[in-house]
Amino acid sequence: MKNIKNICIIAHIDHGKTTLSDRILEITGAIEPRKMREQYLDSMDIERERGITIKSHPLRVFYKSKKGELYEINIVDTPGHVDFTYEVDRSMAAVEGAILLVDATQGVQAQTVANTYKALEHDLEIIPVINKIDLPNANIEETESEIEDLIGIPRDEIHKISAKEGTGVEELLELILEKIPAPTGNESNKLKALIFDAKYDKYRGVIIYVRVFDGIVKPGDKIMIFSNRQTYEVSEVGAFTPEMTPTKSLKAGDIGYIIAGIKEVSLARVGDTITSAIEPIETPLPGYQEIKPMVYAGMYPGVPEYYEELRKALEKLKLNDSALVYKPDHSPALGFGFRCGFLGLLHMDVVKERLTREFDMTVILTAPNVEYKIILKDGTEILINDPAKFPEEGEIQEIYEPYIKLSIITPPEYIGKLMNLVQTERRGVMISTENAGHERVVLIFEVPLAEIVFDFFDRMKAVSRGYASMDYEFIGYRKSDLVKVAVLVNKEPVDALSIIAHKSKAYTVARKLVDKLAELIPQHQFEIPIQAKAGGRIIARSTIKALRKDVLAKCYGGDVTRKMKLLEKQKEGKKRMREIGRVSIPQEAFLAMLRIGDEDN
Numbered sequence: 046m047k048n049i050k051n052i053c054i055i056a057h058i059d060h061g062k063t064t065l066s067d068r069i070l071e072i073t074g075a076i077e078p079r080k081m082r083e084q085y086l087d088s089m090d091i092e093r094e095r096g097i098t099i100k101s102h103p104l105r106v107f108y109k110s111k112k113g114e115l116y117e118i119n120i121v122d123t124p125g126h127v128d129f130t131y132e133v134d135r136s137m138a139a140v141e142g143a144i145l146l147v148d149a150t151q152g153v154q155a156q157t158v159a160n161t162y163k164a165l166e167h168d169l170e171i172i173p174v175i176n177k178i179d180l181p182n183a184n185i186e187e188t189e190s191e192i193e194d195l196i197g198i199p200r201d202e203i204h205k206i207s208a209k210e211g212t213g214v215e216e217l218l219e220l221i222l223e224k225i226p227a228p229t230g231n232e233s234n235k236l237k238a239l240i241f242d243a244k245y246d247k248y249r250g251v252i253i254y255v256r257v258f259d260g261i262v263k264p265g266d267k268i269m270i271f272s273n274r275q276t277y278e279v280s281e282v283g284a285f286t287p288e289m290t291p292t293k294s295l296k297a298g299d300i301g302y303i304i305a306g307i308k309e310v311s312l313a314r315v316g317d318t319i320t321s322a323i324e325p326i327e328t329p330l331p332g333y334q335e336i337k338p339m340v341y342a343g344m345y346p347g348v349p350e351y352y353e354e355l356r357k358a359l360e361k362l363k364l365n366d367s368a369l370v371y372k373p374d375h376s377p378a379l380g381f382g383f384r385c386g387f388l389g390l391l392h393m394d395v396v397k398e399r400l401t402r403e404f405d406m407t408v409i410l411t412a413p414n415v416e417y418k419i420i421l422k423d424g425t426e427i428l429i430n431d432p433a434k435f436p437e438e439g440e441i442q443e444i445y446e447p448y449i450k451l452s453i454i455t456p457p458e459y460i461g462k463l464m465n466l467v468q469t470e471r472r473g474v475m476i477s478t479e480n481a482g483h484e485r486v487v488l489i490f491e492v493p494l495a496e497i498v499f500d501f502f503d504r505m506k507a508v509s510r511g512y513a514s515m516d517y518e519f520i521g522y523r524k525s526d527l528v529k530v531a532v533l534v535n536k537e538p539v540d541a542l543s544i545i546a547h548k549s550k551a552y553t554v555a556r557k558l559v560d561k562l563a564e565l566i567p568q569h570q571f572e573i574p575i576q577a578k579a580g581g582r583i584i585a586r587s588t589i590k591a592l593r594k595d596v597l598a599k600c601y602g603g604d605v606t607r608k609m610k611l612l613e614k615q616k617e618g619k620k621r622m623r624e625i626g627r628v629s630i631p632q633e634a635f636l637a638m639l640r641i642g643d644e645d646n
């Protein structure tokens with residue numbers, strides 16, 4: 046087993062992870078250069094379009110060292126987005142070492158630091174690597190200072206490469222052999238394997254990505270998934286070369302996949318342990334957690350009759366997305382739908398896009414929310430993630446909201462604007478600042494999660510001209526002074542539009558919300574008042590003036606087909622509207638809350 050090395054690559058988006066993997070595949074001759082791109086990059090369209098990799102395949106290559114010894118190197122991917130922190134953690138539990146890859150033109154970013162700390166917690170051996178040294182604007186010395194200051198690795202240990210041109214990549218492979226410890230574990234022990242990812246395949250069911258710590262697993266074996274005690278018979282095991290290639294077995298130290306007729310990914314969750322059904326181990330691998338959603342939103346079919354279709358689509362999505370949770374819900378305004386939980390806003394967008402692309406479903410999503418903990422006057426504690434279901438003010442004793450530790454890395458010139466954004470606009474409190482090299486500062490804040498789930502990322506990028514990067518972690522619930530702001534359209538409450546706001550901001554938020562709604566809801570034949578109500582009082586009001594014009598008036602004298610077209614167009618538009626009382630509310634209005642910051646940008 047001493048000739049196996051298992052590693053992950055920690056890198057910020059675009060710092061060159063894929064390019065480095067490609068080069069390694071090429072150098073080790075795992076794949077013909079001509080075939081490489083299409084084969085390796087088989088991730089989802091959405092990921093490509095947004096320029097992020099949520100997760101790609103692990104890789105297994107064989108490398109003959111300069112001394113002539115043959116090694117198996119397994120490279121596991123770590124997703125580069127804060128929504129998927131738990132998956133990063135589990136991927137790290139599957140390996141013994143990490144390559145910390147930093148772009149010489151961009152320097153160290155927040156996510157890179159967070160993931161490096163995580164690697165240190167897992168006791169991984171870290172090899173720091175500066176990439177893109179071929180570029181004329183590479184700032185190698187400054188990047189070295191940043192790595193030294195932020196991570197505490199001396200600069201003479203930092204390796205330099207150009208993943209694009211291949212410079213230093215072979216030396217990097219030698220460094221991996223030299224520095225990364227071989228996996229420990231014993232083939233003759235009982236089977237103990239960690240699930241670090243799972244994908245759903247239409248034809249083959251769930252494909253589990255595993256790291257075997259002890260024992261051997263092969264086709265025909267009966268395995269058990271530890272947390273739910275379900276047993277399955279293994280039909281295939283294999284390695285990622287990079288395409289899935291069946292092997293006779295997977296042994297202690299190996300990374301590979303198992304197929305065992307599992308029907309949905311939620312039965313084989315990331316972090317769970319696989320053991321033998323005949324001779325199970327007693328204690329599972331540490332670190333398994335049920336994934337908990339951070340952000341919730343209501344999801345309703347664009348047309349009410351499509352409820353059943355939406356239910357089926359969500360069921361299918363859930364087959365390969367174990368982090369998605371949903372339960373049936375009903376809103377007086379929007380009818381039957383679902384309350385869905387997501388890991389974060391990126392995850393929410395991915396789900397929404399997949400519904401559109403893969404199932405041709407248009408959905409109405411309400412503004413995302415965090416989950417509040419409420420202590421009622423009678424002492425009961427409840428968790429609420431839907432503002433519409435907030436108890437009456439008179440029943441509430443105390444409200445607690447989730448807080449996060451937010452770290453932002455930025456060039457010093459943007460400190461003022463960022464502090465203003467976090468402290469003045471988002472109720473954040475600064476905890477510390479620290480210099481990293483000469484050109485970067487790390488700012489640490491504590492902020493309510495609710496304040497960053499909306500448009501924080503975009504605002505941060507805007508005020509820092511794209512230079513700041515962020516990362517956050519959940520730190521617990523804190524008592525807070527919050528109120529529900531309900532919205533009435535034409536005197537009727539529209540539950541799906543209600544929001545939770547801090548008391549100090551309720552007036553401003555309510556004002557902006559009613560104004561935005563007045564912009565987004567089209568004029569009708571009558572005047573429509575839009576009111577915001579909090580603590581039993583109307584705190585803001587806006588009015589949509591009555592429409593006097595007849596739509597067909599402008600067609601006067603025109604031919605009948607033109608009139609028909611116009612009416613047809615109106616009908617199309619109506620599909621995306623919801624009738625609340627006598628008022629048609631377009632889908633955008635339900636996300637008005639997300640857009641009230643638009644004019645400040």
Ligand SMILES: Nc1nc2c(ncn2[C@@H]2O[C@H](COP(=O)(O)OP(=O)(O)OP(=O)(O)O)[C@@H](O)[C@H]2O)c(=O)[nH]1
Nearest residue numbers: 058059060061062063064096097098177207208209
């Ligand atoms: N000049 C130069 N460009 C590089 C080098 N390495 C990567 N690049 C370029 O940097 C860009 C991003 O590289 P990727 O390998 O896609 O980065 P990544 O980290 O995999 O990005 P994500 O998968 O989106 O997280 C691409 O345009 C690469 O061609 C290098 O050593 N030199």
